Amino acid sequence: MPRILLVLVLALGTLSACASDPGAQEATSPQEASAPMERSGPSVLVITAHPDDEAMFAATMYRITHALDGNVHLALVTDGAGGYRFSTLAEPLYGLDLTTQKVARQELPAIRKRELEAGGRIVGISEYFYLDEPDEGKTENADSVMQHVWNTTRVASRLDDILAGHDYDFIFTHLPIKPFHAHHKAATVLALEAVERMAPERRPVILGSFPTGGMDDIVAQFRELEGFPITAIRKEVGPWTFDRSTPFGTDDRLHYGIIANWLIAEHKSQGTMQLFMANSDPGTERFWMYALNSASSAEKTAALFEAVQAPPHPF
Numbered sequence: 001m002p003r004i005l006l007v008l009v010l011a012l013g014t015l016s017a018c019a020s021d022p023g024a025q026e027a028t029s030p031q032e033a034s035a036p037m038e039r040s041g042p043s044v045l046v047i048t049a050h051p052d053d054e055a056m057f058a059a060t061m062y063r064i065t066h067a068l069d070g071n072v073h074l075a076l077v078t079d080g081a082g083g084y085r086f087s088t089l090a091e092p093l094y095g096l097d098l099t100t101q102k103v104a105r106q107e108l109p110a111i112r113k114r115e116l117e118a119g120g121r122i123v124g125i126s127e128y129f130y131l132d133e134p135d136e137g138k139t140e141n142a143d144s145v146m147q148h149v150w151n152t153t154r155v156a157s158r159l160d161d162i163l164a165g166h167d168y169d170f171i172f173t174h175l176p177i178k179p180f181h182a183h184h185k186a187a188t189v190l191a192l193e194a195v196e197r198m199a200p201e202r203r204p205v206i207l208g209s210f211p212t213g214g215m216d217d218i219v220a221q222f223r224e225l226e227g228f229p230i231t232a233i234r235k236e237v238g239p240w241t242f243d244r245s246t247p248f249g250t251d252d253r254l255h256y257g258i259i260a261n262w263l264i265a266e267h268k269s270q271g272t273m274q275l276f277m278a279n280s281d282p283g284t285e286r287f288w289m290y291a292l293n294s295a296s297s298a299e300k301t302a303a304l305f306e307a308v309q310a311p312p313h314p315f
């Protein structure tokens, strides 16, 4: 079945020359060459700030890996050590006083990586890049995070290496809306800057995402993050979407909100994250195109989402 969708994707011209040309694959990195299974679908890099941010794209990642035979990799900017304030229910589970800052700083990075990878197994993430910047400084000011909290030179260099070593077709980031945690915004800005440093013909299409169900008015008004013109999006195209409530299974009783819930449930150290569980309206994952992308990127993105949405469901 994935083959059928792949044909559709190819017919629509979604895949870049790099991913669809067998000759180009010889130039992939040793890391990719040693991957256990060569996949023929779209190749995606997700760039996020914290373990659990990837929940925002859960159903789309699942469709790409399970229905389109694609690859999803994830680059995580922080070590996640700051997420201890709502870890109460995970304390007996892990046998640690996780809500104590000192304990959390020591133990949470490893715990959260395990949680991330447990969720990643559900949606099909096959490779992780841990940048381990400090998960500190709760602020809305992305500038202050980049100047005082993270080593942005190190982040830039890691992202450059990751992008140079792989032929990604797409990069998924958080749409950097103003009221968001600065880490999310800074991770997106650094991702965009990394793409901008690439030769235009090698650039993946980079998209900003935000699901329905929260801050809908702010998201609808988003044009760019003030002070960061690189974050400007194209309003005349998109957003491209995947509806988590797309039904399947016996009597159409199942939907992709279940996948998002499974992923969220793996982040047991993140108490408030559990409150984002999909309910009767599991919402829609939405993706906008940054203006940085080339003119042909809209067509390529449209073809990707047409394939992501296309039956059969779930596979």
Ligand SMILES: [Zn+2]
Pocket: 049, 050, 052, 053, 181, 184
């Ligand atoms: Zn986050």
